[in-house]
Amino acid sequence: MARRTGRRPGNPGTREAILDAARAAFAERGFDAASIRAIAGTAGVDPALVHHYFGSKDQLFLAAMQAPVDPRELLPTVLAGDPGGIGERLVRTFLAVWDSPAGTAGVALLRSAVSNEWTARLLREFVVTQVLRRVLNHLDVAPAELPLRGSLVATQLIGLAMIRYVVRLEPVASAAPETLVASVGPTIQRYITGDLPPQRDSAGS
Amino acid sequence: MARRTGRRPGNPGTREAILDAARAAFAERGFDAASIRAIAGTAGVDPALVHHYFGSKDQLFLAAMQAPVDPRELLPTVLAGDPGGIGERLVRTFLAVWDSPAGTAGVALLRSAVSNEWTARLLREFVVTQVLRRVLNHLDVAPAELPLRGSLVATQLIGLAMIRYVVRLEPVASAAPETLVASVGPTIQRYITGDLPPQRDSAGS
Incomplete structure (x- = not known):
């Protein structure tokens, strides 16, 4: 051209x-x-x-x-090391970004995604293509299970951000990062590598 | 008077x-x-x-x-029966409400809480006093652990609502309720009755 x-x-x-x-x-x-x-x-x-x-x-x-951080710069830290520790490393990295000045932009993005369908779609694409796909592709997970595992991880991480930074419910709002890493890390680990139920959609298929 | x-x-x-x-x-x-x-x-x-x-x-x-449901009418279903099944029953009841017509009001409340600090405070008070306190008081949990357990439960449930009803990330958005009950129920169970780390706040106390 x-x-x-x-x-x-x-x-x-x-x-x-x-x-x-x-x-x-x-x-x-x-x-x-x-x-x-x-x-x-x-x-x-x-x-x-x-x-x-x-x-x-x-x-x-x-x-x-207007992403305040590039997930590709953070993911090597999450992916390096013991696969059994990926849940805790993902939560630790997630909190480090949100607790930093970049977190302000994250809260703005979350607010916008909730009030605006268009931003919600962008956020969905961002989470799937820039974060979850990269993490899950790196692991030894059945490809058919990736979408459910990825969106379960998203439920826990977006909820953690909502409660800690938007709704500010204590003690999660002021908890030391390592308290949350130890509490929430095993949840993420199970969603990524644990046993999940056979998947059905609402239509029962 | x-x-x-x-x-x-x-x-x-x-x-x-x-x-x-x-x-x-x-x-x-x-x-x-x-x-x-x-x-x-x-x-x-x-x-x-x-x-x-x-x-x-x-x-x-x-x-x-403007709560579309009264938690006191729903909690007996959650609390009745085996304490080891409370996580799954809480997720099942939560999804039944959000999947019903009342869910529309829930989404509106969530949107409002995210954009408005005042609604966020109301939502926080609602979750703590009307839902979590009632559930946790019913269980054999150390009182000092109730706030952390309660707010961890809130992270997972608010995130589930965000991903299923607001951001609508698939396959969670269209998954059959029982798929989510089996996936997320054990998380809630661990937050309510499982081992948690010793609690510290950001100041390191």
């Missing part, structure tokens, strides 16, 4: 136009189906400019989400 | 004035410290009128929260 230099390459609104188009694409079509080319088309710019500004599709997604 | 018949007994705004005063009192002072007498004073009515309209302090709180 030929470079089309006439399409707003230096416009100061270009970056925002790309991010708006990316948010729409990721929310509507999901991370996997969204393409840099289509996003560039919506924003009226050359795909090369999207790569120039944001790098990979993963990085564009993080920018579109 | 003498009945003061001059204070707006029949005003159609009286009910709302009492509920407004009640929400303020429960959010600011907490359920235990809020008194019917003080709420009546704020609303400019006789305390007897509050009892006449709403009954007990518990019932006034449920009305102020």
